[in-house]
Amino acid sequence: MSNVDKTIGLPMAMLAELTHRCPLQCPYCSNPLELEKADSELNTEQWIDVMRQARDMGILQIHFSGGEPALRKDLEDLVKAATDLNLYSNLITSGVNLDEGRTQNLAERGLAHVQISIQDSDEQQSNKIGGHRNGHQLKLAAAKAVRKVGLPLTINAPVHRLNIDHLESIIDLAVELDAARLEVAHVQYYGWAYHNRAALMPKRSQLEWATKVVEKAREDLHGVLVIDYVVPDYYAKKPKACMGGWARQFLNVTPSGKVLPCHAAESITDLEFDRVTEKSLLEIWEHSEAFEKYRGVDWMPEICRNCERREIDWGGCRCQAFAITGDAANMDPACEFSEHHEYLVSLAEIDSAKEEILFDYRRMGAFDKSNVKVAGHSS
Amino acid sequence: MSTVQPKQRLLIDDGSVPRLAEQIKLHHDKIREQWVLLAPERVLELSGPAVDILKQCDGVNSVAKIVTLMCSEYNAPKDEIQSDLLDMLQSLLDKRFIQI
Numbered sequence: 001m002s003n004v005d006k007t008i009g010l011p012m013a014m015l016a017e018l019t020h021r022c023p024l025q026c027p028y029c030s031n032p033l034e035l036e037k038a039d040s041e042l043n044t045e046q047w048i049d050v051m052r053q054a055r056d057m058g059i060l061q062i063h064f065s066g067g068e069p070a071l072r073k074d075l076e077d078l079v080k081a082a083t084d085l086n087l088y089s090n091l092i093t094s095g096v097n098l099d100e101g102r103t104q105n106l107a108e109r110g111l112a113h114v115q116i117s118i119q120d121s122d123e124q125q126s127n128k129i130g131g132h133r134n135g136h137q138l139k140l141a142a143a144k145a146v147r148k149v150g151l152p153l154t155i156n157a158p159v160h161r162l163n164i165d166h167l168e169s170i171i172d173l174a175v176e177l178d179a180a181r182l183e184v185a186h187v188q189y190y191g192w193a194y195h196n197r198a199a200l201m202p203k204r205s206q207l208e209w210a211t212k213v214v215e216k217a218r219e220d221l222h223g224v225l226v227i228d229y230v231v232p233d234y235y236a237k238k239p240k241a242c243m244g245g246w247a248r249q250f251l252n253v254t255p256s257g258k259v260l261p262c263h264a265a266e267s268i269t270d271l272e273f274d275r276v277t278e279k280s281l282l283e284i285w286e287h288s289e290a291f292e293k294y295r296g297v298d299w300m301p302e303i304c305r306n307c308e309r310r311e312i313d314w315g316g317c318r319c320q321a322f323a324i325t326g327d328a329a330n331m332d333p334a335c336e337f338s339e340h341h342e343y344l345v346s347l348a349e350i351d352s353a354k355e356e357i358l359f360d361y362r363r364m365g366a367f368d369k370s371n372v373k374v375a376g377h378s379s
Numbered sequence: 380m381s382t383v384q385p386k387q388r389l390l391i392d393d394g395s396v397p398r399l400a401e402q403i404k405l406h407h408d409k410i411r412e413q414w415v416l417l418a419p420e421r422v423l424e425l426s427g428p429a430v431d432i433l434k435q436c437d438g439v440n441s442v443a444k445i446v447t448l449m450c451s452e453y454n455a456p457k458d459e460i461q462s463d464l465l466d467m468l469q470s471l472l473d474k475r476f477i478q479i
Contacts, residue, residue: 010411012422058410060422088404088417112402113419147383152402152419152475178384180400180475181419223388223473 005286008247008295010058015252015263016047018075020067023096025131025361026119028158028193028200031067032266035364040256044074046276048081050253053281059251061088065263067255070097076105083110090115092156095142096135103145114146115154115183120162121169129162131361143177154181159210160193160200161352167210171217175225182225184214186232190264190319192362199359201351207235234348238309239316239332246318247291251281259284261291264319268328294318294328301331384475391442391469393461395479398438403476405433418476428453432464436477442468 004010020035042050051062062082069075070093082089091106095116103114118139120126126136146153155174159167167184174182186207187193187200202210214229221227233240243250243262252260257276265271274288285291293299297310304315316332324333324347325340333340391397399405404417405425414430416423425433431452435445446461453460471477 004410058408060406060408060415060417061420063420086406088406090420112404112417115420150401152400154419175386180384224385226474 004057004282008286009245009249011054011251011285012059012244012249013061013063014051014054014059015063015065015250016050016069016078017065017067017252017254017263018047018069018072018078019255020364021071022067022094022362023071023132024068024094024119024135025363026117026129026158026192027196027359027361028160028187029362030188030191030193030263031362032191032264033195034266035067035362036255037364041072042253042255042257042276044077046257047074047078050257050276050281051078051082051085051087053276055085055087057282057285059087061090063090063092065092068094068097070094070102076102076109079106079111080109088112093117093142094130094135095139096132097138098142098145100141100145100148103142103151104149107149107151111151113152113154115156116143116146117156117158118170118173119158121166121173122163125163125166140177143179147178152181153177153179154183155179156183156185158185158187159202160187161202161206162200164202164206164210167213168217171213171221171225171227175221180226181228183228183230184210185228185230186210188230188233188264190267190323192360194267194323196359197347198351198354199357201234201348202232203352204235204349206352207232232348233317233320233332233334234344236334237336239313239320239334241313242317242319242332245296245311245314246294247285248295248314251285251291259288261294262319265290267319268322271328299329301329303337304331307337389472389479391465391472391479393441393443393446395442395468396438396440397436397442397445397468397472397477397479399433399436400475400478405430416476423476429467432467433477436468 019041020031021038079089089111090113092115116139119129123136157170189197214227218227247261252263258273260273271290273290274284297305300315304310316334318328321330321332322328324344331338333344406415406417408415414425435448446464449460450457
């Protein structure tokens with residue numbers, strides 16, 4: 001433990017993507033377009049070894065994520081191992097595979113918290129967005145089970161053009177489900193969401209309305225529901241501090257063991273990622289090319305390096321810089337000082353003005369034959 | 380069995396008996412040499428007085444008792460301690476890190 005290099009910052013949390021398999025097919029999925037297959041997933045012992053290494057280098061929290069982590073039959077064993085290692089564990093789930101018995105088992109093994117995503121407050125629209133016939137009811141049942149066994153609940157609500165007008169009833173639903181926290185997260189446009197952007201991008205007027213709804217709900221529900229709000233970059237003037245700074249606090253391990261500085265980092269196609277099956281987690285954190293490349297402030301363009309916000313937003317999002325400008329070392333175009341900022345705003349304005357209502361579901365291997373689009377009605 | 384979340388904001392006062400909320404953990408991190416509060420998707424780094432106060436939020440001590448304890452611990456006037464402590468605990472209550 002003593003040989004951890006504290007000068008580069010200690011990682012706080014690890015996102016453990018146990019699998020890319022998922023019962024849902026949300027068109028804004030944060031997984032990469034090329035999903036990893038089941039036969040490439042790390043096994044139980046490998047995950048436990050990764051968690052031990054994580055604990056030894058200062059990681060305090062583990063987020064079991066996916067895909068759908070509850071599709072792993074060894075989820076109970078992994079939660080138990082995290083508890084034994086003194087790691088604070090969080091399950092980020094669709095809720096579709098989480099019945100009361102399973103939830104009870106996980107709680108008994110020391111799971112600390114559950115985050116359940118909902119696609120909409122309207123059942124029909126929720127099932128359409130998630131691409132699951134009965135997903136909404138299963139999610140509601142899972143949320144009730146989580147509270148019944150005494151675990152704190154966060155509802156995660158990604159918002160976009162297909163559901164943004166229902167935001168008020170989504171907030172009501174979170175209160176009704178006895179959640180302590182709600183994340184209202186405007187979709188971030190990488191990977192699948194970037195691909196489906198024309199069907200998802202809200203109009204600026206919708207965003208402004210949603211922001212007012214959140215501000216009012218925060219006042220009305222002060223002390224009742226904590227609401228975290230993730231604003232959409234395309235309409236922002238200042239970039240978000242993505243991941244709290246590249247390779248500064250977080251790391252992400254993919255189902256097959258690739259270690260990424262953020263879950264979307266594979267969208268930067270010229271980066272190479274190391275694997276836990278080949279190197280230690282500490283060595284990767286400290287020396288992996290992908291981590292070192294944009295860590296700190298030295299890599300920044302001059303205008304960022306001289307900006308007073310350089311250690312507030314850490315230059316924003318590398319994935320967005322790459323997606324929009326083709327070079328991840330450029331300024332995040334969400335920043336008003338970026339030469340690409342107006343272009344970014346114009347993309348949002350053009351997309352949101354389209355009558356586009358077709359999107360591709362996130363499906364394993366479906367991306368290369370993406371002609372079949374689904375019609376989601378814009379409300 | 381869990382405590383149902385309050386449906387309106389609770390206000391803390393001298394008679395309140397605070398305790399850490401469900402699944403909130405006060406933890407000493409040996410690597411950082413730092414006390415932290417572990418919460419859902421949050422880590423709060425704690426400084427000296429906050430640690431001492433949270434250690435006393437055990438579901439037995441009232442706020443008034445904690446104020447008395449902190450007055451002797453920090454050798455500070457009661458009015459000052461009481462007002463700072465109520466502000467801090469109210470903020471932690473609003474964020475669901477403690478419950479009463």
